[in-house]
Amino acid sequence: MKFGFSARLLKTNHFRTAASNTSFPAVWMLLAQYPGRIPGSFAKVQRNSFFTMPETVEDKADPELYSPPPRVRGMTQLDREAFKRTIVVPVLKVQKEIIGSLLKPLKHTLLQRPGLKRVIEDPDDENSRLVMLDPHKIPEFSLGGSEQEVLKQFNIPPVVSKYDLELTYESFKLEEILRAVLPEGQEVTSGFSRVGHIAHLNLRDHQLPYRYLIGQVIIDKNPGVTSVVNKTSIIDSTYRNFEMEVLAGESNLVTKVKENNTTYELDFSKVYWNPRLSTEHGRIVELLKPGDVLFDVFAGVGPFAIPAAKKKCRVFANDLNPESYTWLLHNCKLNKVGDKIKAFNMDGRDFLLGPVREELSKGLLLQTEEQKPSFHIVMNLPALALEFLAAFRHLLAGAARGAALPTVHCYAFSKHPEPALDVWQRAEASLGASLRACCSVHAVRNVAPNKEMMCLSFQLPADPALGHQSDAEAPSDKQPPQGPPREQGASVP
C-alpha cells in the first residue's frame, strides 16, 4: 500500500483574522486544499478564547476536501500518479501506550479513508504516535466538547496539530475519481450490476470516451471484479442477451454466480442473467410445495427450475437458446438435480403444446386428490410472454370439467399508467377469456422510468383450456373490468 505521507507536523502560536465574529474556544485554521494553493508555511494555533475565523476557512465541511486534483479532469487513459494531492488534516499527538484504549472512544472522529492508516509514527518522537482525525468532524481544527472530554480522561492535552497528508489514487473512492475525471455537470454513474467476476455497465453517450478508464477504476476499487463489460446494444435479441464490449480486465465471461443459496455457472456473453431477479425467483419458488410440478417455458440457465427441483418438485424446463439449454443442463449437474428436471430446447409455444400438454393430461387422469400435484407454469419472457397465452386455448380439449388446472405466472412489461390493469387486460385478450375471478398481479421491479415489470398469476380458466366458450366468462375487453389490481400483490376482484 502506498501512503505518501509528507511527515511535517507544524504548529504556530496564534492565528487571528478580522473576518466573521464566530467564536470558538480553540480554532485551527484549515488551509487551502490543493498543493498549489497551500501557503508555504503552516500555522500552529494555540487556544484562544475569542477567536474570529477567516472567511476562506468558514466552510466547515468542505465537499472538495477529498476530491482528486483538478488536473485529472478529462483524463481518458488512467494515470494513477496524477491523483497525488496533499491535504492538511488534524492530528493528535498521543503516547503510544494509550493508543489502543483511545481509538474506540474517538472512533467517530477518526479519519476514515480507503487505504489510509489512522495512526502513524511521530517523526519527532519515537514514544508517541499521531492519530489522524477527520477534518470534516473537526471543523476549523477545533475539538468538540465530547472529544475534549475523552482526552481529559486520558490526560492528553487537547491540542490539535496539522499534518500534511498526501492522498494518492488509492485513497480515493470510485465515485470521487469518476466525478473528478468526467465532464463537470454531467451525470457520473458509477453503478453497475455484478455477475460473478463481471461488472456490467450500461454507459451513456457522454461517458463513452472515458469507458476504458471507468472499467479499470472499477476493477481497482472492487475486489473480486476482474472483468468490466459495457452493453453495446439494447436487449432485443431473441435470447435476451446483448452485445457487449470488454472495457477492462479478462475477456473470459464464463462466470459463477450464487443466488438464493444456489450456484449457477454461465457464459454471460451468450445467455440471459439478471441479478435483479433474485427476489422474484425466490418468491415463485416459495409458492411451490414438494411434489408439485413446475413447467418453466423460458427457463434460461435455471433460476426457477433448479431451486424448485431442490425443493423436490418435478420440473420441465425449456429454453430456445441452445447456449441456455447447455448451461441449464450443466447447472442441473452442478446442483445434483438432474433426476428431477427434464430439459428441452424448443420454442415456448411448442413446449406448451407438446411436453406441457402431455404431462398435464397425464396429471388430470390421476384419480384421488392426494395423488394430484399442483401444476405451475412460469413464463418469464416479459417482452412477449402474454402473446404465448394464446397457446392455452384448447390446450386440454376433451378433458373433463373439474380437472385441476395449472396456475400460470406470466411476466410482462408495461408502460401504461396503470400497469396491473394493462397487463391483466392484455392477458385476457390473448387467452380469449376473463381472468376476473382468478388472478393477481405482482409488481416485480421498475425497469426504467415509466416501465414496470409485472407478474400476473392466475389459475388457468377451464373454458379456454378445455375448448369451451362460456358467455359468463367473456374476456374483459368486452366487459370492462372494474376495481382492477393496482398494487403489488393485489387481487382481481
Ligand SMILES: C[S@@+](CC[C@H](N)C(=O)[O-])C[C@H]1O[C@@H](n2cnc3c(N)ncnc32)[C@H](O)[C@@H]1O
Ligand atoms: C428473460 S429470460 C428469463 C430467463 C430465466 N427464466 C430467468 O428468470 O432468468 C427469457 C429466456 O427466454 C428464452 N426465449 C426467448 N424466446 C423464446 C422462445 N420463443 N421460446 C423459448 N424460450 C425463449 C431466452 O433465450 C431467455 O433465456
